[in-house]
Amino acid sequence: MKRGLAVLAAAAMLIGLLAGCSGEQSAEAEKTKDGKVVVDFWTFWGSETRRPIIEKIIDDYNNSQDKVFVKHTFLPWGDIWTKNLASVAAGNPADVIVNDINTVAQRAENKQVEDLSEYVDGSFKQQFYPHLWDTVEHEGKTYAVPFNTDTxxxxxxxxxxxxxxxxxxxxxxxxxxxxxxxxxxxxxxxxxxxxxxxxxxxxxxxxxxxxxxxxxxxxxxxxxxxxxxxxxxxxxxxxxxxxxxxxxxxxxxxxxxxxxxxxxxxxxxxxxxxxxxxxxxxxxxxxxxxxxxxxxxxxxxxxxxxxxxxEGGGFVVEVPKGSKHPKEAMDFIKYLTDVEAQKYWAVKNYDNVANKEAAEAALNELEGPDKMVYEASVKNLDQTKMFPVPVxxxxxxxxxxxxxxxxxxxxxxxxxxxxxxxxxxxxxxx
Missing domain, CATH: 3.40.190.10 (Periplasmic binding protein-like II)
Incomplete structure (x- = not known):
């Protein structure tokens, strides 16, 4: 009898995990008490270095407007993408997720990510390094926005x-x-x-x-x-x-x-x-x-x-298939990949950001060894190649x-x- 109850309890926990894997707040409500749309943002940035950085960017966005509230959900590196696929299959995904830059086409082909083409135009695309933007397009449509890269x-x-x-x-x-x-x-x-x-x-x-x-x-x-x-x-x-x-x-x-x-x-x-x-x-x-x-x-x-x-890698931000708030998600993505947020990320992490103007702006704020390394990495992008996985x-x-x-x-x-x-x-x- 006890064993049967234990099995039932374990099953209930598993169902609860799958049903609620898009984060506690987004599962509880789609809007805050003051009417803001809740956008659930999944990342694996939980370290003492990176978590405060991304959460400051999120706070800055939340304070910059009165229509959207972004909730940060941290998931460990080994879990985030497995849970993403499970939540997409269950019809209850996150609204924005950080994902691998070289496999965007695979997710687009498998209908695991939303088409963002209606939200982007030529001037938006030009903000990013061309070799990075190439990775987010599949069959002429846009399925993600580059966030960072490496060399x-x-x-x-x-x-x-x-x-x-x-x-x-x-x-x-x-x-x-x-x-x-x-x-x-x-x-x-x-x-x-x-x-x-x-x-x-x-x-x-x-x-x-x-x-x-x-x-x-x-x-x-x-x-x-x-x-x-x-x-x-x-x-x-x-x-x-x-x-x-x-x-x-x-x-x-x-x-x-x-x-x-x-x-x-x-x-x-x-x-x-x-x-x-x-x-x-x-x-x-x-x-x-x-x-x-x-x-x-x-x-x-x-x-x-x-x-x-x-050889380069990196990450994109994208909207999982089935997100209930793709428009609001894209508004946050545009903020996250614009000059100020990207410059802040670059200066604090010495990380190669995807926004070209932000990368150059970061150089003006760094000095000494900080600047030496970051300048070398930015320059090295000219001889860095991405190798997206072909479908x-x-x-x-x-x-x-x-x-x-x-x-x-x-x-x-x-x-x-x-x-x-x-x-x-x-x-x-x-």
Missing amino acids: RLLFYNKKAFEEAGLDPEKPPATWAELEEYAQKLDVKNGNKYDRVGFYPLWGSLGASSWMINADNGKGFIEDGELAINTPKKVEALNWILDWKERLGEKTVQAFQAEFGSEQSNPFIAGKVAMWVDVGTFYTQLRDYGQDVEFGVAPIPAKEEGKGNWS EYPDYQSRLNPHIDNALLGKTSPEKALKKAEEDIEKMKK
């Missing part, structure tokens, strides 16, 4: 450069220079490394990004055609394996075992002299690496003049990545791995 930079330890006899104002510009510098920056004690100059798979740049960098910025799917098994991408995988062979598997594994975050970050701890990461990595350096004298530079090009290509090849990464991993683990050759990956992904085409 990868090479962070390097100037003091380590000086110790190694390198000019701290001249970071490596090519892959060949990167290898040369790294070997000079290595510090060995017998057979053990006390410091590693560089390793391409540490930081936030994976094998696929190096393959794109090597292939002159060409992604794995270009204009509907597969570009996986190309000579340059094969060459890039072999290049990564050469690094692993030089340092040794034991060295790579030993260093990775010590990796943590913040103070334990190997670049901050002085155990790695060059490190590729997103611009917001600077917040860790600012807070935990005050003694680290560093510089930033674009990712080295495969060869001189071939481009310092970086013809949904979730192609899940088939590509295991083949890349097999090559890096020595289970197969890069040539065979990419040939097999291209064959497998070709079968996905609708």
Whole structure:
């Protein structure tokens, strides 16, 4: 009997979760006592750094007009999109949600997001970086608005450069220079490394990004055609394996075992002299690496003049399918992506915002290392490419990545791995 009651209670809790997953206040009422329409805004920004920032922007919007009240609902990173899909299916979604920038077309194709075309015009679109706006359109219609993006930079330890006899104002510009510098920056004690100059798979740049960098910025799917098994991408995988062979598997594994975050970050701890990461990595350096004298530079090009290509990601704000207040939701989205809110987000987070004027305005308010890093990241957007997931090849990464991993683990050759990956992904085409 008790077991039966427990099952019923659990079922009731699950039903309640699905029915109420758009947030407590929006479930209770669609309007406030003074008649404002309640717009439920879902984000995963719950950290001590970001939550106060987004909530100030929300408060500023709520105080700026008397028709809409935005309620912030925080959901953890691992839950927000699963619950979004459940709420759309249940017909009780949020009104605005932060979502992945490279999968907008997938959600549009699956009718999980509202068409916002009637709310935007040419002048609105022109506020944003063109390569970001391209990600929010599908078959000529607009399904989201870009909020922020990212790009990868090479962070390097100037003091380590000086110790190694390198000019701290001249970071490596090519892959060949990167290898040369790294070997000079290595510090060995017998057979053990006390410091590693560089390793391409540490930081936030994976094998696929190096393959794109090597292939002159060409992604794995270009204009509907597969570009996986190309000579340059094969060459890039072999290049990564050469690094692993030089340092040794034991060295790579030993260093990775010590990796943590913040103070334990190997670049901050002085155990790695060059490190590729997103611009917001600077917040860790600012807070935990005050003694680290560093510089930033674009990712080295495969060869001189071939481009310092970086792979970009980011987030959009969109209206889930079935929202009861799409007009009011879009009014808030326009505020959230306008100059003032975007500038505030940029200045507080050193994050690449989507609004071009806001990004430039943020530079005028920053100074010192803050400005140096943010200016480098804004400039780097010119050589940053987005790779939206094509609707013809949904979730192609899940088939590509295991083949890349097999090559890096020595289970197969890069040539065979990419040939097999291209064959497998070709079968996905609708």
